[in-house]
Amino acid sequence: MVVLPGRFEEFPDTLIKFWFSAPLAKAHADWEYIDQHSTNRLLVSLRPAAACSTSSSAEVVVSFAGKPLPGNVSVDLHTSSGATVGTVFAINGRATVSMPDKVAFARTRHTEPSPPHIDPVTGGTYHKIMHVATTTTNGYNRKRCYGAAVEEA
């Protein structure tokens, strides 16, 4: 069997769960509402560091089970066209991006140890859970605040 990179055969005994988000926020305070209602186990978000019209940086926030993800985790950044623009490392769930106008998507992942469980999909036994999370800065109407707008396909 030919195993290609990026295919899931490379992660034996690992359950893979995907989380994704595209929150709509107008002001920094809006994140309180969004955080209160989010239930995604792994969550990555891009948040303007200051007032929308003047901010030249954004904060990358990574949380796991509702709390900042401890340690050092890489976050891949992409433009609205999907091109990779770099990787930042969130330390204890936080990082700063200095080019928010170019960033439209972000992705991270985190592996969680698990006691042996039966995969409900395949029936196999897994010992780890790989969480993969993405976010979209979103917003066809949020361009000034939240980076490159993602236009409708």
Add this chain to the structure above:
Amino acid sequence: MKAFLLLCSLLPAEPHAFWLTIGKEKTYVRFSESPSTTTVPGFDQPLANRTGVFIASKPATAVNQLALTMGTEGGFHNLVASTPSSLQDPSAVAMVEGEGLKGM
């Protein structure tokens, strides 16, 4: 073929991801290498059945699930829904997120 496999072995392994995009008319979930268009692998029906998108729009406290249907883009399947009117308001504040279970 050998060169291709060698190249593959040298590349870092990175699973595909789900990407959510809210447009004025349609909201898309892609299972793709690219965040902006649907590439491999795309959705199949079992995976689509294990995928959900949930919305809460301020000031409401209720969380509602979006009704997704299978669509096609670039020869691969994505998931599509009409964008709720509550998200079309430029002043909207909303939690929009989802999850999908791939399995092992």
